[in-house]
Amino acid sequence: MQVEQIKSELVNKLAALxxxxxxxxxxxxxxxxxxxxELATFRENDEVAEALDDxxxxxxxxxKHALRRMDTGEWQYCESCGEEIQHERLRALPTTRYCIRCASAREKG
Ligand SMILES: [Zn+2]
Incomplete structure (x- = not known):
């Protein structure tokens, strides 16, 4: 598992964001x-900018949360059940906090 590599990708993405x-x-x-x-156009752009901003x-x-988790060594573990998160999942979704089981349980509510 190339944590350092994924971490530097996240740092780059954070800088861009x-x-x-x-x-x-x-x-x-x-x-x-x-x-x-012009004001009408300006207001429209405002709404777009606000939505993007959110x-x-x-x-x-x-x-930031994922990077903190990497620093504390918790990144690979599910925040809900504490099990190790599947490596494939972490690679595809480096900011995920949950293993696939907990994530789908949470989606269902
Ligand atoms: Zn879990």
Whole structure:
């Protein structure tokens, strides 16, 4: 299991997301135009930026959480049952916190 390799991939992804989120925040801080037609477009972009911002923020949190788990050595273990998470699953979904059994149990509620 190449934890270090996956970790550096996550670090790169985190950096890209932080950069993107910085750009989104910049847009949200822009002064609204005075022209009403431009203002309509501006507001639409605002909504898109806010939606993106939410997604980006939750992705950032997930990656930070995974990196913390890697540092403490808990990354390979399910947060729910404590069993080792399947390596295939970790490779495909490095930010997952649960083994496949717990993940599907949680999906069902
Ligand atoms: Zn589990």
């Amino acid at each position: 932080l950069q993107r989120s910085g750009r989104i925040t910049e847009h949200l801080r822009d002064t609204p135009p005075s022209d009403w037609e 997604i980006t923020r939750s992705e950032i949190e997930e990656i």
